Amino acid sequence: MNTAYQNSLNYSAAEALPEERASFIRKTYLHLAAAILTFVGLEYFLISSGLGGAIAQTMLGGSVSWLMVLLAFMGVSMLANWWANSQTSSLMQYLGLALYTVAEAIIFVPLLFIAQFTAGSSVILEAGVVTIGLFLGVTAVVFLTRKDFSFLGPVLAIGGFVALGFIVVNLLFGFSLGNVFAFAMVAFAGGSILYETSNVLHRYRPNQHVAASLALFASIALLFWYILRIFTSSRD
Numbered sequence: 001m002n003t004a005y006q007n008s009l010n011y012s013a014a015e016a017l018p019e020e021r022a023s024f025i026r027k028t029y030l031h032l033a034a035a036i037l038t039f040v041g042l043e044y045f046l047i048s049s050g051l052g053g054a055i056a057q058t059m060l061g062g063s064v065s066w067l068m069v070l071l072a073f074m075g076v077s078m079l080a081n082w083w084a085n086s087q088t089s090s091l092m093q094y095l096g097l098a099l100y101t102v103a104e105a106i107i108f109v110p111l112l113f114i115a116q117f118t119a120g121s122s123v124i125l126e127a128g129v130v131t132i133g134l135f136l137g138v139t140a141v142v143f144l145t146r147k148d149f150s151f152l153g154p155v156l157a158i159g160g161f162v163a164l165g166f167i168v169v170n171l172l173f174g175f176s177l178g179n180v181f182a183f184a185m186v187a188f189a190g191g192s193i194l195y196e197t198s199n200v201l202h203r204y205r206p207n208q209h210v211a212a213s214l215a216l217f218a219s220i221a222l223l224f225w226y227i228l229r230i231f232t233s234s235r236d
Contacts, residue, residue: 014202024206031213035101036220042105043112056110067171069107076103077218084211093210100214104221115228119235127228134227135220138190142197149198152191159188179233182226189223 013024046052059069076099083096115123142149163185170177196215204212 013206016206020206027209028212032216035217038101052109056113059110073107084214097214115232119232123231127231131224138193139197148202149194152195182230185226192219
């Protein structure tokens, strides 16, 4: 399939031929698996090399420092998504996925250090297993029912802004969010996985497997973040 044809696709994977649809889904989840494995490999390197300690210390220098980190992460995420959705260059799409994976690995470093120090290394593995289990469960619901959950888009957008507001207030004024907020964010992340998995079946075009894998990876990372926080706080 040549590049000109790929860039001319204006129909969703749901409208594609069965072989093309199956190829899109397979590529999406293979790229998702590659992103997750790369994320794990980067975390192992950062922590084992000692570089992660320096990164964590810098990020945790204070509420203002962490707020700047979050703002930078949001900016990088927007750029990565823009690149991953490029319709003119497959290289740009892969650069977007790679950039986002590296950004997630870096922003996770402080949380992993805190979890390891307060609850032990096993809590990270346990949170990862639960995260993958929940992801597979939600994915199965979408693939078995074949329902279109795109109606969740506006709800998730509003919920995301509300959650961001709480996080900013927490950082600026020391307002404690607690586990109630963490559980709410787990539900939010689950809804996001439901929404993005539905988009894989009904909304994405057959040449958008990189963008689809990035969206799924972002939702899984969010789910893992708050499950790990819950597990860590319960053992602190």
